[in-house]
Amino acid sequence: MTECTSRRGILKAAAALPAMGGLPWRSARAQAANTVKIALLCDFGGTYRDVTGPTELACIRQAAAEFSNRGFNVEVLYGDNQNKPDVGSNLARQWIDRDGVDVVVDGGASSVALAVNDVVREKNKVFLNTSSATSDLTGSKCSPNTVHWTYDTxxxxxxxxxxxxxxxxxxxxxxxxxxxxxxxxxxxxxxxxxxxxxxxxxxxxxxxxxxxxxxxxxxxxxxxxxxxxxxxxxxxxxxxxxxxxxxxxxxxxxxxxxxxxxxxxxxxxxxxxxxxxxxxxxxxxxDLNDRTRAFTKKMRPNISVPLCMNHAGGYAAVLHYLKAAADMGVAQARANGVETVNRMKAMPCDDDCFGPGQIRQDGRKLHPAxxxxxxxxxxxxxxxxxxxxxxxTPSEEAFRPLGDGGCSFVKA
Missing domain, CATH: 3.40.50.2300 (Response regulator)
Known part of the structure; x- marks a missing residue:
């Protein structure tokens, strides 16, 4: 596994985290057919650094490590969106076009996430939104390529x-x-x-x-x-x-x-x-239950701030994506983002952070609040x-009812 960045500042921001390899970037053309590339896009130096940033990166690395012996490779990239929509959308487009990224994770500030949401849909890749809050991501701005995992407004x-x-x-x-x-x-x-x-x-x-x-x-x-x-x-x-x-x-x-x-x-x-x-x-x-305590114990050597739901969301969303990719085959998962998200919706979710759950038709991940x-x-x-x-609040009551969001592809 490798992790990459296009910004020198991020290397400093994540310096305290253990590396998972040091191979240079390869072009999208040279990307191995059995390699999935996942890119974390969030705030590594500003307002939201502690609630996303290096700690979420460590959690995503953990999810990738758990798939190290499943017959395919996982590469983790990361970059700073600077809480600016143009920076975030340009970086996402560059990752997809130049570096063969298959999945963009987090997004960060809601204005950034809405911009990235459009790029990922245009490129038919996968967007796992883990810290952006706007409920419009499963409403008026919903996308068949997006899963909104952790919470919303x-x-x-x-x-x-x-x-x-x-x-x-x-x-x-x-x-x-x-x-x-x-x-x-x-x-x-x-x-x-x-x-x-x-x-x-x-x-x-x-x-x-x-x-x-x-x-x-x-x-x-x-x-x-x-x-x-x-x-x-x-x-x-x-x-x-x-x-x-x-x-x-x-x-x-x-x-x-x-x-x-x-x-x-x-x-x-x-x-x-x-x-x-x-x-x-x-x-x-x-400290919610035995599973959350076990996850925290596993992560503790690699983090310096308390875990929050954004960090857990990065781990759980990537883990579920990798389960779907393994189930349908990496080549097919990389080729069609909509099909991959549909497979994620069809599969029940279960992980140590959120427990059992499901992804709704509009892309809303359901779990208790x-x-x-x-x-x-x-x-x-x-x-x-x-x-x-x-x-x-149980999962079936915690989020806006499916029919009230106005998502364009939700069937009556």
């Missing part, structure tokens, strides 16, 4: 947003990252708030990428007198918002922060003293022990 809105309203948070003000993901998360959460009888008092859009100082936006939200400030952002933006809100003493004044997309590495960065009591939704937690509360410092039993489970 509809699910997050229902789980975290819905629970917050039920707990009395019936007036909201949003601090929203100004791109496709933030807009979709605000939109979907607004629907659940209003359906539950709540009100949205306003919102403010924050530059993405482009700022680490959210103080003026937080004070604007505070001035609205809303009971809940909904953080429709992720990664270091969420971390900075929560830290700065704590500095202003918002939660001490009774204002609830709803972190609509928060990951375990974010809690690690914030610290339990500040993050305690926050609620969030993930579809994977390392878990609502967590961040523990108090005195409740934590040790390293990475940050969550306590509040409720579980």
């Amino acid at each position: 509809w699910m997050l809105a229902k789980s975290t947003g819905g629970a917050t309203v039920k707990a009395g948070g019936d007036t909201w003000y949003f601090v929203t990252a100004d791109y496709a993901f933030g807009h979709a998360l605000e939109r979907d959460t607004t629907t659940f708030v209003r359906n539950a009888g709540g009100k949205v008092l306003g919102s403010v859009r924050t530059p993405f990428p482009g700022t680490t100082d959210f103080s003026s936006f937080i004070l604007q939200a505070q001035a609205s007198k809303a009971k809940v400030i909904g953080l429709a952002n992720a990664g270091s933006d969420t971390v900075n918002c929560i830290k700065q809100a704590a500095e202003f003493g918002l939660t001490k004044r009774g204002i609830k922060l709803a972190s609509l997309l928060m990951f375990l590495p974010d809690v690690h960065a914030i610290g339990l003293q500040t993050a305690q009591g926050l609620i969030c939704t993930e579809t994977f937690y390392w 878990y609502l967590f509360e961040v523990k108090k410092p005195e409740e934590s039993r040790g390293e990475w022990d940050y969550y306590k489970l509040l409720q579980t």
Whole structure:
């Protein structure tokens, strides 16, 4: 196996990870017929580095290693999308046209994923989306070449947003990252708030990428007198918002922060003293059951940040793709992305991160969603022990109903 990159900066970003070979890139023409090329496209140096980046790469390498004796080879490439749609789509096109890549994994920021979604469909390859949140990927922008694995804005809105309203948070003000993901998360959460009888008092859009100082936006939200400030952002933006809100003493004044997309590495960065009591939704937690604990133990020597659902999604999605490729034959899998995704949909999913599941007709991977509360410092039993489970939404209820998304190829 080999991993490759076209960007010197990524070599530095992933330097701590163990290499899996060092062969140079080969052209698409020279690619062996029994070799599958998988490329991870995400953020290796910016806002989302800790929740995707090197740790997700390590998880994808693990999935590839588990297929090292199945009669075909797996090569893993990776690159930094810089959270820019043009950079991501150009890199995906280059990988496919020049380097013979068969599968693009992750995508990163929703605006990037939507652009990559079009490229992969045009080239009839496979897109395994593992961290982009917009529910449009299985709705108005659905593609027969795409599987949306880990979570989406509809699910997050229902789980975290819905629970917050039920707990009395019936007036909201949003601090929203100004791109496709933030807009979709605000939109979907607004629907659940209003359906539950709540009100949205306003919102403010924050530059993405482009700022680490959210103080003026937080004070604007505070001035609205809303009971809940909904953080429709992720990664270091969420971390900075929560830290700065704590500095202003918002939660001490009774204002609830709803972190609509928060990951375990974010809690690690914030610290339990500040993050305690926050609620969030993930579809994977390392200490959820025996299988998740076993997976984490296996990965622990190769990672430096806590595992979150994005990392687990990279492992599980690639593993299921490789199972499908082995089942249908590598040559056929490489030749037709739509047929390969159809085979993935036809096969039941099962892995140590998410357990049993399935991929729906619109490309939505179904599995349970878990609502967590961040523990108090005195409740934590040790390293990475940050969550306590509040409720579980079963897979058949966690995601938007198939008929409500507007996917063009979904049969009535």
